[in-house]
């Protein structure tokens with residue numbers, strides 16, 4: 001951003017959690033009647049504790065959701081490894097809704113299982129695909145609940161395990177992980193801006209998150225959103241457009257594991273009496289743009305929706321009420337309208353939080369088209385307000 005010659009480029013210091021995976025993770029079906037012993041690829045969930053060298057060994061009890069877990073209760077759960085095996089609902093066209101419908105088993109499943117005396121948790125990867133790739137992501141331990149180790153396995157392995165369990169109730173699983181939480185460390189949001197020529201105090205922020213899970217580069221999640229945000233500003237320069245309002249590209253830190261960067265950004269905006277007239281987020285991958293969703297007043301939503309016909313010739317058709325993103329959500333308490341960029345979501349949950357979310361997984365043309373769509377909306381807001 002400094003190279004592009006934006007007016008200001010600066011850091012916002014923020015303390016973030018420091019979780020490390022450790023360098024060894026192994027999983028094994030131990031005593032299958034059909035397979036004997038078989039290795040299974042496991043990845044620790046983010047924030048999870050590790051088993052250490054002694055590992056965790058236990059019988060598996062499979063559940064589909066938290067209600068089923070509660071119904072089984074301590075009698076059936078105590079001393080066992082709970083296997084959360086709910087699939088993402090393939091009938092939902094909106095993959096983010098399908099994700100939302102299953103993410104609870106990863107986020108709170110392990111800690112819920114621990115309440116009933118479970119010694120470990122295995123979670124079916126939150127993927128829309130059947131493959132051999134495990135997906136990580138954060139899990140959260142409840143207060144005053146024992147912290148049990150928790151891992152994800154691929155959808156194929158989840159199906160395998162479930163199939164074996166169907167007629168092998170004594171099946172045992174062993175896993176060994178070395179994850180641990182260290183003291184918080186200093187990190188940063190990164191901000192670049194072009195100052196407005198007429199209303200410099202009116203800010204339009206556009207951002208993505210700079211952190212990613214450790215298994216890969218995090219190209220779709222959310223390198224794409226970061227470079228697209230920078231690209232919005234660069235495109236304005238490239239076409240010689242001088243914005244009336246201040247346009248700010250924000251790379252938020254720690255979206256994945258606590259949202260500290262998003263909260264810090266909003267806190268600083270409030271502290272410095274900044275006037276954000278809109279905030280946009282791209283955190284759904286660098287795929288073909290199909291629309292935008294907006295949260296705000298009725299008038300703000302109507303205004304954004306009124307621009308829909310301008311985008312239709314480009315195949316961008318989905319303008320809807322409701323939207324934003326995790327990192328800009330804290331700005332809602334200051335009544336800032338938030339806009340979520342919506343790309344095609346059908347392939348996102350193949351890469352999300354996996355070892356294969358690398359640069360090569362992103363299609364440059366789709367990424368650029370997304371950035372152009374975002375820049376077009378930011379341009380309209382700059383020109384006409386929101």
Ligand SMILES: [Zn+2]
Pocket residue numbers: 209221222255283
């Ligand atoms: Zn993300």
